[in-house]
Amino acid sequence: MTAEKIKEIVRCGETSTVQFKKLFKTAEDVANELVAFSNSNGGQIFIGVDDKTGEILGLDYDQLREIGSLVASAADDRVRPAVFPQVETEPVDGKAVMIVTVKKGPDAPYTNKKGEIYVKQGPDKRRVSDNNEILRIFAESGSFQPDRQSIRGTSIKDLDRYLLDEFFQNSLGKSADNLGIPLETALKNLFILDEDGQATLGGMMFFGINPQRFCPAFNIKAVWFYGNSIGGTEYRSSRDIGGTIPRMFKLGMEFIDGCLLRRQEGQNFNSIGVLEIPEIALTELLQNALVHRSWLKPAPIRILVFDNRVEIVSPGALPPSLTVADIKLGNAFQRNQLIANLCAKTMDYRGLGSGIIRALQTDANIEFQNEASGDQFRVILWRTEQKSKEETPSEKEPDINSKEKSKEKEIVGKEKGKEKIFELLKSIPGITSSELQEQTGLSRSGVEKIIRQLKEAGKIRRIGPDKGGHWEVMDRE
Structure with a gap:
């Protein structure tokens, strides 16, 4: 990577795949960053760059040796399973910058020595403790398949025999009674039933008599x-x-x-x-x-x-x-x-x-x-x-009074929309424009107008880029 390319990256600021660090002091700190990048999309850590100002500070020879040793120790001893980051040093205006490149890991989730899981969230990292999110990381790595999970309390009796017959007739040219093996065995081989004879999620969603009885939200x-x-x-x-x-x-x-x-x-x-x-x-x-x-x-x-x-x-x-x-x-x-x-x-x-x-x-x-x-x-x-x-609900031409009421209602609605957006930005700093539209019912231009008004009033400001950044609420009247 050239010096000009490094300076260009630094000018653009931190993102979910780019991070700046002045120094690393412990192998544990390095390990947490390696875990977060490996569990996300991978990325690069530029060491010797001030993450607050973007100033390129550089590293001296002793610092390069010490941090290089910390990175090697963290990758080998403090990340499970082990990761293999690439480390290189580049001169930028006479200053040495260390670049640690971390690939997205194929064996996620990765943990530190304490068993903690981190992922990237914008330019920062966060610890994952929610079981569903941990399962999602397993699923995205291919080591967990949600559609093969068993649905407790079900059996072959909860599957529609007509749908099963139709399936085997279309795929094998045989009815369920003429497979040459017991039907339950065939369904287990196809992961429609698990080893205990319970329906899997995929089996239920294709052949269930009443899938929503067991999976009410999947409609x-x-x-x-x-x-x-x-x-x-x-x-x-x-x-x-x-x-x-x-x-x-x-x-x-x-x-x-x-x-x-x-x-x-x-x-x-x-x-x-x-x-x-x-x-x-x-x-x-x-x-x-x-x-x-x-x-x-x-x-x-x-x-x-x-x-x-x-x-x-x-x-x-x-x-x-x-x-x-x-x-x-x-x-x-x-x-x-x-x-x-x-x-x-x-x-x-x-x-x-x-x-x-x-x-x-x-x-x-x-x-x-x-x-x-x-x-x-x-x-x-x-x-x-x-x-x-x-075809709209109201077909009558409104009178003057109703027009005035409608205008008043529109003004009140805009004010409520502004209050709603302010509260959403406060509680969910990383919320997107499309999510604001959905939460408020406003159009894209309406959301953009309110965002502009809040920024001009000094109540909010944008931290970081449009993608990967977040909102900071100043909370001033």
């Missing part, structure tokens, strides 16, 4: 709103969709289809018309949400239909190894291998990471939002047409 909540705000108090239609994954997919598509317009587009008068959002895009994206959702987060998938867009929100952000740019290129991480395998055998699903590409190849206007702090993934499909104004 779809669908709402068709008036207007374009999630904060609206009235809706055109609302539905909780349960059942197996294939059934939820079918009913979810039917719900979306019923909310959208169909255009003639040169077809004859008797045609049912072409859906305003390409059906291929909707199919691929809803399937992706059902297959790749996080099963560690007990929350439903949400289908939100507005006048100007359709949103599909699935629990679980992208794993640290993937970005939105990656999935647009077809790079995939199979979070739920059993469910993906069953889906490929029961639905029109390929599981090759090509679904996003097929959706993008249509003429749909698609936006992807990976909301790491909220641990969810949002897909927005913008509509080409909107419902007519006659």
Whole structure:
């Protein structure tokens, strides 16, 4: 790495993959940083740089030897499993800067000698103690598969025999009674049942008689709103969709289809018309949400239909190894291998990471939002047409008094929105603009306007970059 490149990195400040340190005093301090980077996306530590001012201080020869020894000791003796950072020294304006490069570890979670787990959070690190988050780290490393976990108290009696027969007939050309081995043995071989004869999560979500009896949060909540705000108090239609994954997919598509317009587009008068959002895009994206959702987060998938867009929100952000740019290129991480395998055998699903590409190849206007702090993934499909104004709840022209009341209500609403955003920034410094929109029901421009007003009033300030930074609330009147 050249001196100019180091100075460029320093000018940009600390991020979740870049950290500055004046010095390290103990191997334990080094170990905690190595653990955090290994459990996250990896990164680089620049030693000899003031993390408060960004000034390049450099290290003398004795300091280089001492810190190099600390890094080697920490990596070998104080991190479990061991990690192998790369250490190099570069001169910058006559000053020596040590650069420690740490790769994302394949065997996460990594711990220090005390068994503590750290991850990166923006430019800082934090200790992980929540069991679900620890399981998520195991799952992302591939050493834990949530969809193979047993559902206590279940048995083969909780699985739908008709669905099992259909599955074996389609995949093997045989009914469940003609497999040549006991049905329960076959289901154990396929991880639909565990070794004790209990249904696995994947087995229940594909073949369960009533999956939501055992997994009540794993469903779809669908709402068709008036207007374009999630904060609206009235809706055109609302539905909780349960059942197996294939059934939820079918009913979810039917719900979306019923909310959208169909255009003639040169077809004859008797045609049912072409859906305003390409059906291929909707199919691929809803399937992706059902297959790749996080099963560690007990929350439903949400289908939100507005006048100007359709949103599909699935629990679980992208794993640290993937970005939105990656999935647009077809790079995939199979979070739920059993469910993906069953889906490929029961639905029109390929599981090759090509679904996003097929959706993008249509003429749909698609936006992807990976909301790491909220641990969810949002897909927005913008509509080409909107419902007519006659379909809104209020059809009468308001009189002068009602207009004045409406204006007064709008002013009050803006003030409440400002108060709400201020409190959210105070309690969740790392909250994103899209999360503020969802929490307040305001538009993107509305949120940006309030943020600007709060900054101009000296009540908040931004620490760090837009991505990876956070808000500091000054709490002044």
